[in-house]
Amino acid sequence: MQILSYIGRRLIFVAPQLVGILLVTFLLLKLIPGDPAVMMLGPFATDEGLARLRTELGLDHSIIKQFGIYLWRVIHWDLGTSWQTTMPVTSDLAQRFPATLELVTLSLLLALSIGMPLGVIGARSKNGIIRKLVEYYGLAAGSLPDFWFGLVLIFIFYTILGVVPAPLGRIDFTIIPPPEVTGSLLIDSVISGNWLALRNALGHLILPVLTLGLINAAPILKMTMSTMDRMLEADFSRYAEMCGLPDRVVARKALRNSLPSVITIVSVLYGFLIGGAVLVEIVFSWGGAGQYAVQGVLNADLNPVLGFVLYSAILSLVIYLIVDLIYFAIDPRTR
């Protein structure tokens, strides 16, 4: 019951948090030089034309009023249109956000399944060669730029070996994508039973997921290893040793006690990668949400940027809520 009231209390603050995030983003965007009217009409626009367009776009109002108008529309789930794609932002994002989510989720799953076991192994083999190797991996992966690593992978596996499809989007142009249900190509192909599309989409996912997964395994690895180190030194581990419990049981206890920090770092990475994967998205022409937002910033196209921020903020809040629920499940002290 306690947990329900906790979730309730959390939800009360969601709306003001979102408005705050939007306001800050709105003001920051207004600080960036660049007049959308000029961008839209091009270099040969007349002064009257620009003035008319500004009035149409509502740019002649005060910033606060502009924000008010925007907020009013958001409440009615109208995020405006992008003048670049001429499509409503909601429908653009409906396509692009799942693309990014799919990429980031799979990458983090990979990162977690590499980083956590390696961290545990490293922590358990104190002063051994294995620990050294694990540390080197963490160092190397932590210092490589992800887009560069992606390019290297493309060069090896596409250009030289030719074992993966071209880094051009999420699925071959020649293959008809499954009807959109969730926006995730994998899930949608499974739903519609389109195995050809599934195979192809998987092929396209391999390199970007490998890129992000191998790079982001590093922070997970370091966090797991340092927390495990601490937990294996903790009083309860020494006591378990003195009770003659097998090493693996002691390690399992230590791992369980380390989980909260691992989950924290994963959640932070998740929120970060929604926008932070943009360079990798560009390298693989992924057409994801980060790419969409960056285009918007570069072209003074405000609505896509705000829409992206709103989506990411909601996602982050959901992730943090889930993290809290996991803590709650793991640690009796939080109950």
Next chain:
Amino acid sequence: MSEAANSETMDQTVAEPLLECDGVYVTFPRYGAEEAVALRDVSLTISRGEVLGLVGESGSGKTMLARAIMRLIPQPGAITSGSVTFEGTNLGELDPEALRRMRGRDIAMIISNPRGELDPLQTVGQQIGNVLRYHLDLNSKDVRERALDLLKQVSIPDPQRRLDAYPHELSGGMAQRVVIAIALACSPRFIISDDATSGLDVTVQAQVLELIRKLVSERDTSMMFITRDIGITAHYCDRIAIIYAGEIMEVADRGVFFDDPLHPYTVLLLAAFAQNERLRRYWLGEDKVRENSGPSAVGCAFQNRCVRVQQRCLAEHPVLTEHRPGHFVRCHFPVERP
């Protein structure tokens, strides 16, 4: 010297020795300096059913001795010399797996700060169960029954409910009882209690001490009771050993020990309780201006704090000698009483 001396104690107490430490050295290598000696020539025997009190201040090596017996010396320390024999087996010759099976089953530990030493994420029942499962191969149902039975033995109120409690839900005294239950789980022949009651309130401490003593004597278990409070040992131990700077300074049966202590350090420990101000002042050396005087590496380790220090103590390291039958002391000038 100490070896021969110890075998005589055994004869005296009749019972065969359960545990025997013989000339144990534990050292820690240090970069660019001489290695640090944590235990120096420690020889002790503990007979069946005997409770030995080991008294020392923080950093004296008393916990290190417990860890040396358990073969759990923290890195990079090591037992560099001497042996620990338990029921005729030299523990140094056992492989890691055999040592693991010995810990918790044959030799159990009761520690201080029980709430920090229990796993915060497991229930009391699970933690008692772990020990039962890995040492006695019991199935889940038996484990739970046995755990419940153990909680009853350590007089925990409402044991059924406590079985599913987490450590943070227990009071200090309650958690200490759980740790005692874990120690008793496999009916060990030897229990080491390391400062087990220091964190408890005094009225609770009295309850826990009574409980430990009762359980140990009922089962004829031997025990090493490590503490920094010499007062406790007078009432709960059969024999007392004093450790200072990793060395045993004095060992004797309780009656003799408190009646006629020989080492100036022992007397100093007793003086801390006395009311007579002049005697207190003399032994505590109150009027002396304090330098940072730790144990000395040359000569007698205690020389920097000894009020009776003489020329000989500065140069010559004293050995543990049997001053009178069963009463050992490491001092050139033991305190004589008429």
Next chain:
Amino acid sequence: MSILTVDELVQHFPIGGSKSVVRAVNGVSFSLDKGETLALVGESGSGKTTIGRCVLGLIEPTGGRINFDGTTLGRHRTVRSPELRGKLQLVFQEPAESLNPRMRVFEQIDEPLRALKMPRADREAKVRLAARRVGLAESLLERFPTEISMGLQQRVGVARAMISEPEIVVLDEPTSALDPTARAEIIDLLIRIQRELGTAYLFISHDLSAVRHISHRIAVLYLGKIVEQGPSAKLFAQPSHPYSVALLSSVLLPNPRIKSGGKIRLSGEIPSPINLPPACYLAGRCPMVIDRCRETMPPVEMVADNHSVRCYRHKEVSELDKDFDSFARFQSEADRILGAGIPEPIKIGIPENAGDR
């Protein structure tokens, strides 16, 4: 004559996110005379530390009054107020934590004087005097706290508290983190300084052998109430409250023949100060409990001069054991054991050959 009077002090702490409160102190009254030591004795949850903090003005009491040197302490008049600065001082339980690891011993001791804005030249001499007073060698003044033993660290703590020559020092478990010998040394040191400077001590502790030594009067606390208060010797010899008896019985003196009284054994543990028992707080644990104890809180009764107790059955309790004082019984034993090594005639001080070491 009293320089400190505490009158019906109440301190409740609300618990965040709930309606319940921790009732740490529930109506405590006592006074402290010049140059006197009053020990507040109790176990965890007794409220003894909270009382010390209230006296220092570190927390605002929920109710009651604290009067220091003729004026009431409160929100605007605390230890930190300019007119009181340096008159009330504190010695902490954990010497290592109370000292700044990046300051040399000299600067630590100097700290209160700097707060008093005393000129540098005067301070220097005062610090050296204070260090000598607590038996710290001159050479230690340039060390950092981490370089010296815990016993010496606590001497620094005492020197720092004493340097402004305060009227009252609150000693919050100053010995409980120390080894027994260091403990005894600090107690002896505090006694000597009190004789020299006439400082009053509020000595907060659960360590009864220390309390026996240093205090003139004792107040025994249980769940934020004083259950018994009286002169030290009287209380140790003939305690009148079951809780005092149990507390004193738990003292283990280093002599197997001297068993503590032990006529009263408390069951269970201290209840939570969030849900206090309805009448006498000890009723749930006391072997001498009667129905009345569960119905109304016993009033404070005077059993002798300056000796008060809060128990319906205090007469019976005080007559349980005529030969109760184990410290007194230990005395003759201790004299024999300790007297032996001392060169005749008893010389106080150190033998010549150890003097230059």
